[in-house]
Amino acid sequence: MRQQTAIAAKVFIQRDYTNGTVCQFQTKFPSELETRIEKQQFEETVRTLNNLYAEAEKLGSQSYIEGCLACLTAYTIFLCMETHYEKVLKKIAKYIQEQNDKIYAPRGLLLTDPIERGLRVIEVTIFEDRSLTR
Amino acid sequence: MMKNCEYQQIDPRALTVSPSSAQIHTVKKVQRLRRKWEVFPGKNRFLCDGRFILARQSGVLPLTLGLIIVTCCLFFAFDCPFLVEHLTVFIPVIGGMLFLFVTISLLRTSFTDPGILPRATPDEAADIEKQIDTSGSSTYRPPPRTKEILINQQVVKLKYCFTCKMFRPPRTSHCSLCDNCVERFDHHCPWVGNCVGKRNYRFFYSFIVSLSFLTSFIFGCVITHITLRYQAGKSILQAIQESPASVVELVICFFSIWSILGLSGFHTYLVASNLTTNEDIKGSWSSKRGTEDSGNPYSYNSIITNCCATLCGPMPPSLIDRRGFLPPDEAGPAASTSEIELPPFAAKNGTHMCTQSTKDVLERMVHSSEFQGLCPPGIPKTTPLGLEGSNTAAPSTEPLPSAGCSRHHACHSVVTPCPPFSRSSRRDSLHSINPAFRLASPSPSLSHTTLILGDAPDMGFILPREHPLTTGEDEES
Numbered sequence A: 001m002r003q004q005t006a007i008a009a010k011v012f013i014q015r016d017y018t019n020g021t022v023c024q025f026q027t028k029f030p031s032e033l034e035t036r037i038e039k040q041q042f043e044e045t046v047r048t049l050n051n052l053y054a055e056a057e058k059l060g061s062q063s064y065i066e067g068c069l070a071c072l073t074a075y076t077i078f079l080c081m082e083t084h085y086e087k088v089l090k091k092i093a094k095y096i097q098e099q100n101d102k103i104y105a106p107r108g109l110l111l112t113d114p115i116e117r118g119l120r121v122i123e124v125t126i127f128e129d130r131s132l133t134r
Numbered sequence B: 001m002m003k004n005c006e007y008q009q010i011d012p013r014a015l016t017v018s019p020s021s022a023q024i025h026t027v028k029k030v031q032r033l034r035r036k037w038e039v040f041p042g043k044n045r046f047l048c049d050g051r052f053i054l055a056r057q058s059g060v061l062p063l064t065l066g067l068i069i070v071t072c073c074l075f076f077a078f079d080c081p082f083l084v085e086h087l088t089v090f091i092p093v094i095g096g097m098l099f100l101f102v103t104i105s106l107l108r109t110s111f112t113d114p115g116i117l118p119r120a121t122p123d124e125a126a127d128i129e130k131q132i133d134t135s136g137s138s139t140y141r142p143p144p145r146t147k148e149i150l151i152n153q154q155v156v157k158l159k160y161c162f163t164c165k166m167f168r169p170p171r172t173s174h175c176s177l178c179d180n181c182v183e184r185f186d187h188h189c190p191w192v193g194n195c196v197g198k199r200n201y202r203f204f205y206s207f208i209v210s211l212s213f214l215t216s217f218i219f220g221c222v223i224t225h226i227t228l229r230y231q232a233g234k235s236i237l238q239a240i241q242e243s244p245a246s247v248v249e250l251v252i253c254f255f256s257i258w259s260i261l262g263l264s265g266f267h268t269y270l271v272a273s274n275l276t277t278n279e280d281i282k283g284s285w286s287s288k289r290g291t292e293d294s295g296n297p298y299s300y301n302s303i304i305t306n307c308c309a310t311l312c313g314p315m316p317p318s319l320i321d322r323r324g325f326l327p328p329d330e331a332g333p334a335a336s337t338s339e340i341e342l343p344p345f346a347a348k349n350g351t352h353m354c355t356q357s358t359k360d361v362l363e364r365m366v367h368s369s370e371f372q373g374l375c376p377p378g379i380p381k382t383t384p385l386g387l388e389g390s391n392t393a394a395p396s397t398e399p400l401p402s403a404g405c406s407r408h409h410a411c412h413s414v415v416t417p418c419p420p421f422s423r424s425s426r427r428d429s430l431h432s433i434n435p436a437f438r439l440a441s442p443s444p445s446l447s448h449t450t451l452i453l454g455d456a457p458d459m460g461f462i463l464p465r466e467h468p469l470t471t472g473e474d475e476e477s
Helices: A039-056 A061-072 A084-107 B021-030 B061-086 B090-111 B122-132 B201-231 B236-242 B244-272 B277-282 B303-312 B335-341 B344-367 B385-391 B435-440
Strands: A007-014 A109-112 A121-127 B044-047 B052-055 B146-151 B154-161 B173-175 B180-182 B187-189 B194-196
Touching: A007 B122, A039 A084, A061 A084, A061 B201, A061 B303, A084 A109, A121 B122, B052 B090, B052 B194, B061 B090, B061 B201, B061 B244, B090 B194, B090 B201, B201 B236, B201 B244, B201 B303, B236 B244, B244 B277, B244 B303
Parallel strands: none
Antiparallel strands: A007 A121, A109 A121, B044 B052, B146 B154, B173 B180, B187 B194
8 A cells, every 4th residue: 555655644642641551642633634634523533542442441340350250260261261451452443443444544544553553652644645646 | 775675575595596676576475474573672582483472581480480399399299198197188289279370370470471562663753753853853862851741640750762762651661681661660570580560460469479378388387297297206306307308398488488478568568559669669659759749640549449450450462462463574665764863874875885785695695505594583672773872871760781782692593584684884884794793793882773664554663674794783782
């Protein structure tokens, strides 16, 4: 794809640590995307992602039960069972795919799943707008 | 420059005829897809095709395992028969369960990814650089960078990691022994042969707690054993002579108990206050700075919640994706990103010299049958050339690996096909064709050249690349 569509720029949405080490991303709208997508749409995407990550890391009864069960089985249960976090990560991957297909790709943008960047950034690749270069 | 990239990823084993660009392209496709662990930049060892991760220096893990196994074997062989006879059959049962739990916890601590953060991709690093350095070109290493953020209304300083090229998230530290940034870094434990961080802290804690129970249990049982023999009318010396193994166990347990119990107590305190060993030692949240600054911003202010969060919280996934496949390397026009890092003169000279030597090399490669054996293995560090001083003047509290680190042992036991050319080299005039020279020469304190292939968006870390036949070693640290 790179050979066919040139990458104009990459924007990185950094992590937001104001609530501690939980995985949250900054919802500030980057200026480079102003011409490509509506502010609200983008913020909505980031907010949904933040909510999904919060759900993954939530300290609730489910995570405690999972943790205690794991401890009792000497953590061997992780060999057969998928953790709650992993399940949510799959949900996130699906959501990002969906967003890319429906909203971002038609605008010449591409969201990269943060897990591929070590949960450090949301990478938004801005592709060259072909229509302008004709 | 694009032309040079055509010479990347040449698998010498696949070369049978004189090289031409067309054939090189087809040869590329024949190459087996590699997994990400094979090019991992940190100092780690991988077992079972990337399923298990271990620090390169296994420390005294064999000793730890050996001590545990030997003590337990002696216990089961010599003390248990007597105790089963005189007391109860549950003694070996409990002992066995404890032993299993201890061993499994130990192995999980050792072989689990502690929470390693993959290094920043070149694009990310460039973006960060751009945000910080607004004054223009940086042809020398900038001063150490910190960023202040507010966490729960408390000011926390984030440090920039020169090796991983990113601002470290809070509670993350760079381990110099493993050369990785580890999330919620506690400490590097030589007994376990791995870092203890976010992902394996609970295993480590259960290991030391269960080990305290095990050593106390064995100690108690051995004392009971000797006491019972003594009470049966024999003297202490006679009792000991009848069961000499018990003395060995006594000695081992006696010395272990103090340290293990102490460690368990210390870590219980840390868990209850949601601190890491690193923070406790550095006194990050002590009240010495004044009342308004003190206080751990990560604590939930409740012992139970802290314990649950640390030990029973959700298990975060490994971020380094060891077993993922690398995308087949494309000719990366990464010049734009890499040039920011490299001094201009080196970049220019490097490409020119590399072209020359590459062509020479190709001819030799075709004729050399021993080439594969000489191909340098190993995954060098990824600190870019521009940050050469980072090794000597570490901005962080954890010193970056010293100049003497064993690059020679950097082989992950994978003979990588000859990596593509190195984009820059300070000693271009000393390009050596013989890769064996690379392994033999001493490493100055310069860091590796990073060939930044910014083309693969899936890679979570900078892929170091070295031209096998240029002086890779002049950048070694």
